[in-house]
Amino acid sequence: MMNRVALITGSTSGIGLGIAKHFAKEGYDIMFHGLENNGGEIAQSVAKEYNVKTSFSNANMLEAEAIENLVKQTIETFGGLHILINNAGIQFVSPIEEFPNTKYENIIAINMNAAFYASKAAWSQMKSQNFGRIINISSVHGLRASEYKTAYVAAKHGVIGMTKVMALEGANHNITCNAICPGYVKTPLVEGQIKDQAKAHDMSEEEVVEKVMLRKQAVKEFVPLKAIADMALLLAKDSSTTITGTSFALDGGWSAQ
Structure with a gap:
């Protein structure tokens, strides 16, 4: 049986890189993605350390066509796509009356629209193999709001709504979709x-x-990176078929109030 393949957007630093390393450690082949100049080197070092296959793309998350090509490239490189982790994101903080329109539009595009385009592009492959795990990295701000984060809060709430719809549509094809909401x-x-x-x-x-x-x-x-990676690994398992349409808050009790 071929190794399971995971495409993780925004995986050359931060949360995405932590998740990618944990998946590689468990034997997953990884398509890395990010804007770092040394992204290819990061992918190669992980491949060498964990003896898995990796590749790298710096696809522009602002462009639907680039995101579609990223998914296509993943399938062509690895022969399949089993796990899609929509993690890429940006942030900007400002009072609403001073919030630049371009910042708002870019945050909505990268944090929310990109998850739609990537999931849509991966859908037919996941259906054909009767297996798919889509994991959206939302945020505690997908559940609660804070001042000065209009675009980010709107995008992360939107991702959770999208997660629920994809869970319903994927149910008959063994495609699950869940959101992780870190603090x-x-x-x-x-x-x-x-x-x-x-x-x-x-x-x-x-x-x-x-x-x-x-x-x-x-x-x-x-919140430890390992906690987020462990949750993602759980959601990616074959046995997690009935875990779908759910948002998991890993936030130290922030949203319990």
Whole structure:
């Protein structure tokens, strides 16, 4: 039996890279995707470390055709596509009256529309093999709102709605679709935000983490990458056929309030 193939968008850094490494460790072949200049090197190093097949694409997530070609390239390279993890995302924070239209449009395009285009492109392959696992990386902001994040909150809520529809349409074809909704994860992106917030609030970095970032969480810890990767691995299993249309909050209790 061929190795299972996972396409993970935004997988050359942060959450996506953490998930990709965990899947590779479990024997999945991985199509990496991202904007990093060294994306190809990252893919090769993972292939060597875990003895799996990998490839890399820097497809533009703003363009439907590029996303369709990414899925096509994955299938042509590996001979199939079993797991699609829609992880690519961007963020911008601003009061609504100052929110630039182009920032809004790009966040909606990359965080939400790209998940639609990739899932649509993968659908016929998943149907033909009677197996598919679509995992959308939403956010706790797909369940709750925060100020100054109009586009991000709208996109992440939209992804959860999309997840439910795809779960219903995929049910008769062994295609499941679920959303993972992380709280704060200590990625390079978040580490940069900590430094910026410390300057803006005239606080220490420790105070920013406690009083700004994790203020709404019951558990005052960043969500471990491994927890997100473990959840994704569970959802990707053959035995997870009846787990579909659901959003899993990995948020330290943030959304329990």
